[in-house]
Amino acid sequence: MSSYQTEVQNLNYNAATRCFEALVVFHEGHETRKVPISAPLPIDTEFEAVSTILVARAKSHRARGRAVLMSRSPAQKTGRLVHLNDMIRQFKDAMGLNDMPTAA
Known part of the structure; x- marks a missing residue:
């Protein structure tokens, strides 16, 4: 059974675009997929909500084959x-x- 982990890295708020931006990293066994993603949310949005939305958007991008940054061990x-x-x-x-x- 392979290990699976998701993490949100480099979370920033871009005031110019009014979006949260981050790098969502999916660790799956010996593969790592990094998905740069953004979400238009108010600056006072709770961290848990922001991270949940960013991960969901990154999973959607990955499912469509748009997660192009990938590395293998x-x-x-x-x-x-x-x-x-x-x-x-x-x-x-x-x-x-x-x-x-x-x-x-």
């Missing part, structure tokens, strides 16, 4: 864990830094 690759030294070696090869000693 580099620790899992084709069902097995990649050793840290392998990741460092791949990075050094890509950067042309083969003469540097490996950590660990």
